[in-house]
Amino acid sequence: MRALILRRVGLIEGGAAGSVLVGRPGEGLLVVIEGLLTRNGYPFTFLDASKDEEGRAVVQRLGVLSDDLPLLICPTGTILKRPTTAEVATCLGMLPRLDPERVYDVAVVGAGPSGLATAVYAASEGLSVLVLDQRAIGGQAGASARIENYLGFPTGISGQALAGRAYNQAQKFGAELAIPLEVKRLDCEKDGVEPWRLALSNDTTVQARTVVIATGARYRRPHVANLATFEGSDVAYWASPIEARLCTGQDVALVGGGNSAGQAIAFLAPKVKRLHLIVRASGLEASMSRYLIDRIGSLPNVEMHTRTEVVALEGDTGHGLRGVVCRRLDEGRSVTLPVHHLFLFIGADPNTEWLDGCVDSDAHGFVVTGQQGGPDRPVVLPLETSRPGVFAIGDVRAGSTKRVAAAVGEGAAVVSQIHTYLARTAT
Ligand SMILES: Cc1cc2nc3c(=O)[nH]c(=O)nc-3n(C[C@H](O)[C@H](O)[C@H](O)COP(=O)(O)OP(=O)(O)OC[C@H]3O[C@@H](n4cnc5c(N)ncnc54)[C@H](O)[C@@H]3O)c2cc1C
Structure with missing residues (x-):
């Protein structure tokens, strides 16, 4: 290996x-x-x-x-x-011909960290596993140049290297992977009678006794042409001690008016020289908790730019981010903030369109698991959705921690629940 x-x-x-x-x-x-x-x-x-x-x-x-x-x-x-x-x-050879008559023990939708973890653990424990991904292995983590908070890699590892290793490991244990192949629909008309059938983008179907929804989420991104150039380096979607270290003593910009933005500001502001907070609304009251607003109010180096949006980024791959161009919505004029680091906290949307309401979700569309059912379904497993035998893990799951390690952990944990489900429903 x-x-x-x-x-x-x-x-x-x-x-x-x-x-x-x-x-x-x-x-x-x-x-x-x-x-x-x-x-x-x-x-x-x-x-x-x-x-x-x-x-x-x-x-x-x-x-x-x-x-x-x-x-x-x-x-x-x-x-x-x-x-x-x-x-x-x-x-x-990345896209094998799939037999529509074969019933897998587990079909995993999504080959991000959570889906790959399920593939490794399920296949290593003797289950037949099929993993489908519409794009590539690694999911969002695959876009990260250096993951520094994943256990066991003190100097960091790129998302692609991590995913590549997991891909080999899953295949070593016998998991089948089909990439790129989009799952268009989960057939839930039969109402809980397995096998579950998944309709695929190549107009074929596959069947499995259990389905693991591991389709992750998409961070909302502002409509800025060259955003991808700086992602993973100068543009971040969270603020950990690693990002804080990179911009200590410098000016930074942060976009967002929700609680996650508030927590990031409270963490970052004491470490940076000046933090430009950019929000479209005229204030934070409608979107942020009072205690965070008060906390931000007490931070002397936070400069608020209300009714403002990011319209362009200045810089290039060689020199990195040089400035953030913002438009004042009421005046129509643009200003450039000379910062090298931009933090985006404008929310994330789950990749659940293909589920088309098949499983219960929360108000933001994230899949809900572990809800106790009625008399016909008294025991619902912690990672099981409102459909028996259909599980959800990682970023797509309501209430999950949006981190690589958490996604991998859920990918491993779901396998013992799949065993429980399969044992319970064995005839
Ligand atoms: C740029 C970036 C850097 C990051 N860096 C870090 C970091 O340093 N540390 C950290 O802990 N976290 C980091 N994260 C967060 C971390 O990557 C995510 O929490 C993690 O990837 C979630 O894993 P997941 O498997 O649940 O979902 P995802 O990684 O989102 O994977 C979901 C997969 O499902 C596929 N998919 C979606 N819909 C379908 C469909 N209908 N059919 C087939 N396939 C489908 C997608 O193509 C994707 O490959 C980063 C995120 C980003 C965007």
Whole structure:
């Protein structure tokens, strides 16, 4: 396993192995395919069809028209012209053909930290497991350049490295993974009679005795074009001692008027020189608890910018964030705050559209678990939803701690509850 991982890392870092991707830099579909390969840890060689001699030679030799680019030459020798992500994944073996008649013990929807943890623990305990993800392994954590608060990695680990290891570990124990494949619907019309059926984006279905909802959440992001350039470095969605250390003694900006923003301000302000608080509303009263408002009021270095929104970010990958451009909503004019760190606390939305009301959720759409049922269902397991045998873990679950370690913990914990459920319903 160690040799496999090190060899794979070597191939990725070397940048001249695996599949060959030929195209024009910056072209939309090329960027999508590069993203798929990179996020899922597949080594590839890129050849620029317009500048590289080798790239031009490949295009000429294969008689490829410019409209056929990008081109993927799979390790098997198969050549794909302007492939869809599903075609690329199938060619690389990431997207196996799934048998619609087979009934898995567990279908896990989402291959973020929580879903991958379930795959590892369930497969290692002998359950048949299928994991489906619409995009890539690692989920939100896959976007993190350095996770410093995950147990056992004192110098930090990138989300992709963590996910790549979990992916190998899950496969070692026999879990099947199908990526990218979106789950469109959970068929709950049968009202609690397993197997559960999941409708997939390739118009097929899969069946499982239990389903684990691990589809996570999306942090709300302001509509700023180059936001992704600074995410994971100068733009953060939480404030831990690590972020605080990075901006100690500096000016920072923080967007948000809810309680999570309030708690972050109370934590950060004593450490930074000045904290610019940006809110769209005319005050905090409608969205934040009184004690936090009072606390913020007593912090001399918090400067409030009400009726203000972030419209642009200045800086680049090399130099990092240089400034946050804000618009004063009432005056229509823009101001630039010269800060190197921006904190965003504008909430998160759960990825639950595909559930279409199949399971109970809270007022914000997060899936509720462990609610005690009526006389027909007296015992509901702690991570079980309003549907028997359907569980929810990680960020998508109401009341969960939105952290990698918590997601992994729930991913492990749900497996013993799946055993309990399967034993109870065994005929
Ligand atoms: C930029 C960034 C950095 C972070 N850094 C840290 C950190 O340093 N430390 C920390 O503790 N936490 C960090 N977090 C938070 C942490 O990443 C999350 O708490 C954690 O990833 C939640 O895991 P999850 O498995 O519950 O969900 P997610 O990671 O959100 O994964 C959900 C997965 O489900 C998939 N999915 C969604 N809908 C469907 C569908 N219909 N069909 C198929 N698949 C679907 C998605 O593609 C995704 O891969 C960070 C978050 C972000 C955004």
